[in-house]
Amino acid sequence: MDYTALYPFTVQCSRCDRAWSFSEDELQSVDLTCQDPDCGYTFNVYEGLKTGLKTVDGIFGNTFLANGMHNLMIDVKIGFTTYFKLPQSTMKVYDVMLIPVRDSFKAGVVDITTDGFLIYTSLEESGDTTLFGKTTPLYVIVKSKIIDYDLPWLHLLQYSLDQFIQKNYLTCILLSEITFENFLDTMLRHRYINIGLDEDTVGRILVSTNLPNKVNPLFYNMYGIKLSDSPYWKKWEKKVLKWRNDIAHGAKTSATEDEARFAYETIIDSMFYLIEGIDNYLRANGEPRGLFYKI
Numbered sequence: 001m002d003y004t005a006l007y008p009f010t011v012q013c014s015r016c017d018r019a020w021s022f023s024e025d026e027l028q029s030v031d032l033t034c035q036d037p038d039c040g041y042t043f044n045v046y047e048g049l050k051t052g053l054k055t056v057d058g059i060f061g062n063t064f065l066a067n068g069m070h071n072l073m074i075d076v077k078i079g080f081t082t083y084f085k086l087p088q089s090t091m092k093v094y095d096v097m098l099i100p101v102r103d104s105f106k107a108g109v110v111d112i113t114t115d116g117f118l119i120y121t122s123l124e125e126s127g128d129t130t131l132f133g134k135t136t137p138l139y140v141i142v143k144s145k146i147i148d149y150d151l152p153w154l155h156l157l158q159y160s161l162d163q164f165i166q167k168n169y170l171t172c173i174l175l176s177e178i179t180f181e182n183f184l185d186t187m188l189r190h191r192y193i194n195i196g197l198d199e200d201t202v203g204r205i206l207v208s209t210n211l212p213n214k215v216n217p218l219f220y221n222m223y224g225i226k227l228s229d230s231p232y233w234k235k236w237e238k239k240v241l242k243w244r245n246d247i248a249h250g251a252k253t254s255a256t257e258d259e260a261r262f263a264y265e266t267i268i269d270s271m272f273y274l275i276e277g278i279d280n281y282l283r284a285n286g287e288p289r290g291l292f293y294k295i
């Protein structure tokens with residue numbers, strides 16, 4: 001089985017839409033050059049990550065958090081089932097793609113677990129009946145989680161995107177905002193513990209501070225950056241945060257696709273604005289970068 005370990009993000013070129021998996025080297029560089037030699041567009045790594053995360057319908061749109069990819073050519077018998085076994089290290093399966101290589105037939109999967117899944121094959125409507133029972137190659141691509149980064153905001157962002165794709169727009173808005181709140185507390189907690197505050201004090205600061213104060217003075221004190229200096233501040237404070245409160249308190253009972261997309265994209269823009277600021281601050285102080293920070 002051909003297995004590739006990936007970072008759980010896709011970077012994407014906004015000029016030609018070419019997308020690829022984020023690598024260790026790219027984590028260290030600020031400017032990326034598009035992998036399409038005919039494009040050659042150079043863009044900031046944070047822009048590339050944001051474009052990748054906002055692409056919800058592309059073939060690579062949902063690879064973040066899926067940090068393992070299996071590519072394998074297997075033989076299946078048309079009209080019969082085949083069990084595909086996954087490696088023991090598999091924690092979650094995000095996506096399975098089946099591509100018939102030689103013959104024209106239908107293939108699908110059921111019973112997906114971390115152990116594996118069952119592949120069903122059948123003839124197409126008015127297909128060639130002589131193909132029934134024939135052994136033929138099928139290309140299988142599995143996107144899965146192999147490494148757990150232990151960062152709840154990464155999981156929450158994935159769930160938010162899942163809810164958007166499933167058209168649960170109210171839940172998407174709530175989960176987008178909760179992702180952001182978890183991200184803020186994770187980053188602040190990390191810094192407070194690093195400078196020597198104890199868990200009890202950190203807990204009290206985070207519980208008793210409202211969100212606008214977290215993203216502005218507290219972030220500024222710890223990382224020299226505040227959301228209110230960005231174009232995302234008003235979008236977040238006037239809409240996403242308000243919607244979240246209205247949903248939580250029962251005043252907002254439905255949401256549109258545009259509202260959910262607005263919330264999801266505003267949270268991504270806001271988080272990566274802060275991540276870029278954190279990275280700049282830490283780099284200036286000789287510390288490693290912050291994208292996968294945890295305590």
Ligand SMILES: [Zn+2]
Nearest residue numbers: 013016034039
């Ligand atoms: Zn490009």
